[in-house]
Amino acid sequence: xxxxxxxxxxxxxxxxxxxxxxxxxxxxxxxxxxxxxxxxxxxxxxxxxxxxxxxxxxxxxxxxxxxxxxxxxxxxxxxxxxxxxxxxxxxxxxxxxxxxxxxxxxxxxxxxxxxxxxxxxxxxxxxxxxxxxxxxxxxxxxxxxxxxxxxxxxxxxxxxxxxxxxxxxxxxxxxxxxxxxxxxxxxxxxxxxxx
Numbered sequence: 001x002x003x004x005x006x007x008x009x010x011x012x013x014x015x016x017x018x019x020x021x022x023x024x025x026x027x028x029x030x031x032x033x034x035x036x037x038x039x040x041x042x043x044x045x046x047x048x049x050x051x052x053x054x055x056x057x058x059x060x061x062x063x064x065x066x067x068x069x070x071x072x073x074x075x076x077x078x079x080x081x082x083x084x085x086x087x088x089x090x091x092x093x094x095x096x097x098x099x100x101x102x103x104x105x106x107x108x109x110x111x112x113x114x115x116x117x118x119x120x121x122x123x124x125x126x127x128x129x130x131x132x133x134x135x136x137x138x139x140x141x142x143x144x145x146x147x148x149x150x151x152x153x154x155x156x157x158x159x160x161x162x163x164x165x166x167x168x169x170x171x172x173x174x175x176x177x178x179x180x181x182x183x184x185x186x187x188x189x190x191x192x193x194x195x
Contacts, residue, residue, distance in 0.1 A: 004149040005065035005183060007195035008055060010156045011046055011062075012071040013041025014189040026106050027101035028127070029093050033067035045071050049078030051192050055152055057081060061144065063155040071190075072156050074084050090137025091136040094158035098127020116178045134164040141165060157195075159186035162193075169195050 014053055015035040017026060028033070037045065053088040057079055062072045069088070076083040099106035112118040123129040135158075144153060155165070163186040 001124045003195070004145050006075070006152045008052060008057070008152070009162045009187060009195055010022070010052075010069040010071065010075070010154060011159055011162055011187045011189050011191055012065075012156065013021060013037045013043075013045040013048075013074075015041055015067045018189065025097045025100045025103055025105055026094060028096040028098070029090075030065045030067075031102075037067055037070045041067075041071075041189060042057070042074065046078065047076045048192045049075045052079050052154065055079075055154075058151040059144075059148065059152045060086045060154045061092060061140070062086055062088050063094070063158060063161075063162055064088040064090055065093055065158075068080065068092070068156050068158070070099060077156075089140055091140045092155065092157040092161060095130070095133045095160040096127045098124035099169050100127070116181065120174050128134050130160070133161055134168060137161050137165040137169055141168075151171045161191075162187045165195060166193065185191065 016038070017031060017035040018037050038144065042064050045124045052075060052167070060072055060076070060081060062068050072086050073083055097108055100111065104113070108124065108173070111124055112122065123132060155162070157165075163181060164177070166187070167180065172180065
């Protein structure tokens, strides 16, 4: 895929939900109280900031959820980016697991019959499937591409949305996306990847 801009993807740093409730699905759009970065996550983000320091980031787009807001604030301070200019967009939020928010991940996967391909087709009640998540990520990417060119852009989001966006940019099929996820997982917390 030929892009007009240079992109870096960053997943938020590790948060309290991941540390304390690793087998529980996030609520949407966030837990109550909201998830926040833990010390390990802050260290991850600081390390990411050092990697981004010399990349000359022109624009930052971020999910509007607390853990991503905390992430971009740290990044902004490290790379000397005016945090008032960060563009927050609800389309960059994590996937919505609907009625499974706050429940065991096992229950959510049983709904999908433990079949990842099913995650593209069937949405949980009051939630979305991977195809809908991908569609909103493609929409924001296309919007950025239509409005900017030759910029260096940082997108800060969550595991599933970033995995889907990266796969789209690499022209991966659903089957290839699933194979990649099984073999490598999604982008790690605090990880920076060039798109």
